[in-house]
Amino acid sequence: MKKFGLIGFPLTHSFSKKYFTDKFEREGKSECQYELYEIPNIQAFPAVLVKEPTLIGLNVTIPYKEQVIPFLDRLSPACKAIGAVNCIKISAEELVGFNTDYFGFKTSLVNWLGPNRPAALILGTGGASKAVAQALKDLNIPFMKVSRDTQQGSNNMLSYKKLRESPELMKEFPLLINTTPLGTFPKTEEMADIPLASINQNHWVYDLVYNPTTTVFMREAEKRGAKTKNGLEMLHLQAEAAWEIWNE
Known part of the structure; x- marks a missing residue:
């Protein structure tokens, strides 16, 4: 299973889960799953990664777009210039921040x-x-x-x-x-x-x-x-x- 998700707090307003779940169904990506990870503070972020070892990517929403940066290994050049992250690519080697906003x-x-x-x-x-x-x-x-x-x-x-x-x-x-x-x-x-x-x-x-x-x-x-x-x-x-x- 390829897992993706969203971190933020609160997540009652999120559109991401429905958007990606619909996308996976529409495009026949049965091996993909998207979940919401509502964390009360950014210090809880590493625990999400430990609990979900098959995570490939995360979206980031309010209030963690800036707070998550110290937890990442590097930022894309454009993301570094902006100073905020809304997308994380996860691999065994590193966590990389991007800004698709x-x-x-x-x-x-x-x-x-x-x-x-x-x-x-x-x-x-x-x-x-x-x-x-x-x-x-x-x-x-x-x-x-x-x-x-x-x-x-x-x-x-x-x-x-x-x-x-x-x-x-x-x-x-x-x-x-x-x-x-x-x-x-x-x-x-x-x-x-x-x-x-x-x-x-x-x-x-x-x-x-x-x-x-x-x-x-x-x-x-x-x-x-x-x-x-x-x-x-x-x-x-x-x-x-x-x-x-x-x-x-």
């Missing part, structure tokens, strides 16, 4: 924007935001990150407080990207605390959340004329990229 986000964003390259606000500063930031850099899209804590030594950082106090800044950043888990099932009415009244038909709102398919953030943006997109296409793209890595 980057590929999934960048590809889906280009598909959606076409030739447009509007300046962006990245809501959140976690592991997913790092992949998003690298993709925007490589697409020559200027951006700033929005965080509750701006004491992170970055000059391209805004606080939510500053954004609320200066809502005119929203005009300078037509592309709004939510990389936080806010709005994810079951807490579907949560969203980042930004000045909604400043969103208009010139804005593009990309919410990496995919469950529900229309988040409260997307719904509020649509009311004000903005174009919206959820994270489902990105998820499909990153999952297939992980599958290729595991089977190289």
Whole structure:
């Protein structure tokens, strides 16, 4: 049996098990199995590997995309530049970290924007935001990150407080990207605390959340004329990229 899986906490929102189980059935891969490994802290990660010696690959989700790095033997060059891991290739010799969020986000964003390259606000500063930031850099899209804590030594950082106090800044950043888990099932009415009244038909709102398919953030943006997109296409793209890595 070839085993694959996902580590994170919590995993009630995960799409990965259904996606890969359906893929294995559809493609006749009866020798493959995908499981969820919900671990309460990253220190429990080595025990998963011991318990599951036939694991070939893992996906990594919140909150371990950065915390898992010290447990790996090396990172792919692109992953090292991003500083976050969402895919691990497992062999007898080593554990190698990759970031397929980057590929999934960048590809889906280009598909959606076409030739447009509007300046962006990245809501959140976690592991997913790092992949998003690298993709925007490589697409020559200027951006700033929005965080509750701006004491992170970055000059391209805004606080939510500053954004609320200066809502005119929203005009300078037509592309709004939510990389936080806010709005994810079951807490579907949560969203980042930004000045909604400043969103208009010139804005593009990309919410990496995919469950529900229309988040409260997307719904509020649509009311004000903005174009919206959820994270489902990105998820499909990153999952297939992980599958290729595991089977190289």
